[in-house]
Amino acid sequence: MIRNALAEAALTAVVVLAVVALVLVPLAMTQADPAGVVSTFLFGPFSNLRYVGNIIELATPSMFCGLAVALILRAGMFNLGVEGAFFLGGLGTVAAALLLPLPPPLLAPASLLVGAVAGSSVCVVPGVLRARYGASELVSSLMLNFAALFIGLYVLNVLLRDPAAGAMVSFKIPAEARLVQLVEGTRIHLGTILALLACGLGALYLFRTAGGFESRIVGANPSFAGHLGLDVRGIGLKAQVIGGLIAAFGGGIEMLGLYQRFSWQALPGNGWTGVTVAILARDHPGLVVPAALFLGWLQIGGDLVARNYDIPNEAVGLMQALLLVAVTAAALTRNPRLLRAFGARPAGAAK
Amino acid sequence: MIDLIGLVPAILRVSTPLILAGLGVHVSSRAGVLNIGVEGMMLAGALAGVVVSALTQDAWLGLVAALLCGAALAALLSGAIHLLRADLILSGIALNMAALAGTTLVLFAITGDKGISGSLASLTLPGIHIPFIDAIPVLGTLLSGHHVLTYAALIAVPLVALLVTRTPLGLAMRAVGENPEAAAATGIPVLRVQVTALLISGLFAGAAGAFLSMGYVSWFSQNMTAGRGFIALAADVMGFGYAWGTLAAALLLGATEAVTLSVQGFGVPSELLQAIPYLVPVLAMVIHAQRRKRHEDD
Numbered sequence: 001m002i003r004n005a006l007a008e009a010a011l012t013a014v015v016v017l018a019v020v021a022l023v024l025v026p027l028a029m030t031q032a033d034p035a036g037v038v039s040t041f042l043f044g045p046f047s048n049l050r051y052v053g054n055i056i057e058l059a060t061p062s063m064f065c066g067l068a069v070a071l072i073l074r075a076g077m078f079n080l081g082v083e084g085a086f087f088l089g090g091l092g093t094v095a096a097a098l099l100l101p102l103p104p105p106l107l108a109p110a111s112l113l114v115g116a117v118a119g120s121s122v123c124v125v126p127g128v129l130r131a132r133y134g135a136s137e138l139v140s141s142l143m144l145n146f147a148a149l150f151i152g153l154y155v156l157n158v159l160l161r162d163p164a165a166g167a168m169v170s171f172k173i174p175a176e177a178r179l180v181q182l183v184e185g186t187r188i189h190l191g192t193i194l195a196l197l198a199c200g201l202g203a204l205y206l207f208r209t210a211g212g213f214e215s216r217i218v219g220a221n222p223s224f225a226g227h228l229g230l231d232v233r234g235i236g237l238k239a240q241v242i243g244g245l246i247a248a249f250g251g252g253i254e255m256l257g258l259y260q261r262f263s264w265q266a267l268p269g270n271g272w273t274g275v276t277v278a279i280l281a282r283d284h285p286g287l288v289v290p291a292a293l294f295l296g297w298l299q300i301g302g303d304l305v306a307r308n309y310d311i312p313n314e315a316v317g318l319m320q321a322l323l324l325v326a327v328t329a330a331a332l333t334r335n336p337r338l339l340r341a342f343g344a345r346p347a348g349a350a351k
Numbered sequence: 352m353i354d355l356i357g358l359v360p361a362i363l364r365v366s367t368p369l370i371l372a373g374l375g376v377h378v379s380s381r382a383g384v385l386n387i388g389v390e391g392m393m394l395a396g397a398l399a400g401v402v403v404s405a406l407t408q409d410a411w412l413g414l415v416a417a418l419l420c421g422a423a424l425a426a427l428l429s430g431a432i433h434l435l436r437a438d439l440i441l442s443g444i445a446l447n448m449a450a451l452a453g454t455t456l457v458l459f460a461i462t463g464d465k466g467i468s469g470s471l472a473s474l475t476l477p478g479i480h481i482p483f484i485d486a487i488p489v490l491g492t493l494l495s496g497h498h499v500l501t502y503a504a505l506i507a508v509p510l511v512a513l514l515v516t517r518t519p520l521g522l523a524m525r526a527v528g529e530n531p532e533a534a535a536a537t538g539i540p541v542l543r544v545q546v547t548a549l550l551i552s553g554l555f556a557g558a559a560g561a562f563l564s565m566g567y568v569s570w571f572s573q574n575m576t577a578g579r580g581f582i583a584l585a586a587d588v589m590g591f592g593y594a595w596g597t598l599a600a601a602l603l604l605g606a607t608e609a610v611t612l613s614v615q616g617f618g619v620p621s622e623l624l625q626a627i628p629y630l631v632p633v634l635a636m637v638i639h640a641q642r643r644k645r646h647e648d649d
Contacts, residue, residue: 030460078440129633133640138440139588140636142387143629146578150626157622275444312459317452324445329435 007344012333014342016280019322020298023315031309040308041301051304053186055296057258061086062292063195064250065274067202068243070283072123074206075239076219077130078138081123082247083271084145087264089119089248090255091152094170094262095160097177104176111177112252119248120241122148127240131233137240149267156262170262179257191253195289198246202285215239247271276320279327295320356492358609363501364567365612366605368393368559370504372583373590373597374511375421375555380587381515382548383528387443388428389556390580391450396421396560398454401473401571402461410474414561421557424450425549433542447580455573468564468571475569476500476561500562505598507555512594524548559583585632591639600635604628 028037045051068082093115102110122144126137153168160170179190206212218225218235226232254270255262277295281287302316326332336344372389379386386392399420404413424446431442455465462470479502481495515521523544526534535541563579564571582604589603590596611624 080444125633129637129640133637133644135636135640136588139584140633142581143585143633145629146581147626147629147633150622150629154620154622154626158620272444272448275441279441312456312465314452314455314459314465317448318456321445321447321449321452324448325431325435325437325442328441329431329437331434331436 004339004344007339007342008333010342011335011338012282012327015326015332016294016323019326020319023319023322027311027315031311033309037305037309037311041305044304045297045300049183049185051300053183053188054300054303055293056186056188056192057296058299059289059292059296060189060192060195060257061250061254061270062273062277062295063199063288064253065247065270066277066281066288066292067195067199067274067285068123068247068250069271069274069278070281070285070288071202071206071215071246072239072243073278073283074219075215075236076222077127077236077240079123079126079141079240079243080138080271080275081126081141081144081148081240081244082274083267083269084122084141084148085119085244085247086251086254086270086274087119087145087267088122088148088152089115089251090259090264090268091115091155091160091251091262092118092248093252094173094255094259095155097173097256098160098171107174107177108179108256112249112256115252115255116245116249119251120244123240123244123247124237127237127244130240131237145267145271153265160262162261165261167263168265172261173256173259177256179253187258189257191257194253195250198249199285199288202246202288206285211238247274273320276324279324356489358606358613359493360497361609361613362602362606363497365609366602367498367501367504367566368562368579369583369586369601369605370508370598371500371555371559371562372580373586373601374504374507374594375552375559376584376587377590377592377594377597378511378515378524378548378555379552381521381528381592382524382545383531384429384432384439384545384549385443385584386425386428386549386552386556387440387584388424388446388450389552389559389583390576390578391447392421392424392553392556393560393563393580394450394454394574394576395424396557397564397575398457398468398560398571399557400561400565401468401471401569402457404565405468405471405473408472408474410476410565413474413565414476414558417561417565418554418557421553421555421560422550423553425553425556426546428553429546429549433546451574454571458571458573466573471570473569473571474565475567476565498562498566500558500566503558508594508598515594520544520547556580582628582632585629588639589632589635600632604631607631 024041028034031037045055065082065086072079093111096111096114097107100110125144126141129135129140130137156170162169162171182188214230215235218230218232222232277288277291280291298316298319302313305311306313372393376386376389396417400413400417403416404410428442428446431437432439458468459465462468476499478496478498485491485495523539526539527541527544531541563575586597586600586604589600607627611621
């Protein structure tokens with residue numbers, strides 16, 4: 001068992017490295033100093049504390065979104081509202097922080113709660129439509145992402161906009177609502193601890209509680225779960241509610257941790273990164289943490305390369321896309337022959 | 352008062368990419384391979400059209416390049432799901448990500464600018480003025496003077512409807528889309544049918560992209576599709592599986608967008624109007640699903 005799991009992990013790691021090399025090497029060859037590009041990309045992010053801090057800052061929202069997607073996918077639901085939930089969660093949190101007359105110690109938690117509930121609607125509505133009417137949660141969540149964007153921009157424009165700011169941004173987030181910084185010389189904030197905690201709790205929920213067990217059964221085989229007498233629709237909906245709350249909470253954390261004002265004019269893309277994170281982590285909440293850190297590393301590497309060479313950091317987007325395909329490609333990562341080459345034993349073979 | 356007759360060309364203009372891309376999604380979804388990557392295919396087609404028309408100084412070659420680019424990405428998507436056996440939806444999402452990143456990289460490599468292709472002398476495809484009808488007051492505005500791809504999109508609707516409902520390929524597509532195992536058991540080459548459907552879908556997406564960058568403007572800008580591929584997905588969903596339905600939905604969604612554009616100066620909150628094309632399809636889906644459910648309950 002363990003041997004086979006290790007073989008699978010090793011094969012996946014090799015596929016991931018191959019994808020990174022596949023994008024990085026040809027782009028590096030276009031420059032006068034290809035070796036410099038590669039080493040900047042791979043080792044630059046660890047060259048000083050600030051860059052390491054940047055990796056962790058980037059990984060924090062990816063952990064929330066990756067965890068949300070993982071929990072939703074585990075229940076067999078394909079809800080892509082995480083992107084909109086993250087956006088609306090950020091907006092809702094800022095709106096609450098600006099408008100709620102609360103004493104300082106309560107302001108941040110209350111704002112995050114409001115943001116989480118408001119933002120989760122982008123995942124919850126498709127979930128309800130799926131549970132009640134059988135409408136595809138995939139398509140409706142894709143639509144609602146954009147609806148959430150424009151409704152959010154309306155709220156920003158009408159309620160939160162600072163006319164003195166010159167751009168379409170909110171008033172300054174009150175200082176007492178902002179999350180404390182943890183490490184001197186970086187912008188790492190309390191949200192990172194909360195993200196790690198959330199992933200830990202997510203793993204406990206999924207693998208150590210009855211609710212998590214039920215959701216895994218429903219995800220693995222809905223008709224079997226139905227025969228067991230499980231409430232398949234309700235369990236699928238619950239996963240989408242939880243996922244939406246986590247993603248929207250992540251959006252709020254991002255705002256209170258890193259931003260002075262709400263300034264998103266478009267969907268920020270963290271939800272899509274969350275999809276890649278969840279897929280890299282094989283929908284395992286514990287593995288979401290290293291997967292998010294890994295993507296953060298790639299992004300900072302790409303940024304450093306873009307700063308020093310003529311290679312735009314969109315190269316990282318290309319890597320992310322290829323990773324998404326390659327890691328889900330059964331012909332690569334579930335290929336019995338390749339798995340055997342990495343030391344797996346075929347099922348039913350003699351010990 | 353808004354000039355209603357004058358609004359028709361505007362609606363057609365906004366609807367054209369939605370009709371084209373919507374038909375592409377329609378063909379793919381009938382064959383059971385819902386093309387989520389249509390947004391990315393449009394974006395890549397838009398860039399291909401600009402680059403090739405600038406290099407060759409021939410707008411039609413640009414259009415051909417856009418079509419081929421869409422089809423090439425569709426072939427990649429098909430390779431991902433059929434050869435590598437990756438997930439259809441995730442591969443579509445990946446294709447959108449890759450197209451957004453890839454078009455920026457290519458644009459930067461060619462022009463040195465990540466945002467817009469302004470330095471490329473690319474061309475536009477022409478509009479068509481129908482002789483005689485052009486001169487008739489109201490009819491002329493309604494029927495003549497539209498973009499060549501607008502006419503192409505409108506002609507494509509009956510052709511796609513015929514393809515899907517009246518040809519052996521269309522029958523095979525619908526059978527595969529309904530139940531691939533059963534279709535395979537009756538001897539339908541499932542793989543070939545799905546690949547064909549995806550390639551057709553890619554051609555349509557490429558055409559939609561060409562309209563964006565070579566229709567009324569002659570430039571490509573980063574992420575210029577801005578979610579139109581997803582509205583095209585919505586048009587397919589609202590079309591309830593018919594090409595004519597997709598046309599009606601695309602026109603309705605296009606009309607909403609055109610009205611949004613024309614009332615922007617009148618103090619109506621444009622953000623809320625912009626949300627409508629994404630909310631209407633969700634309502635339509637609910638109504639559709641409810642009807643189907645009632646049908647099944649009876």
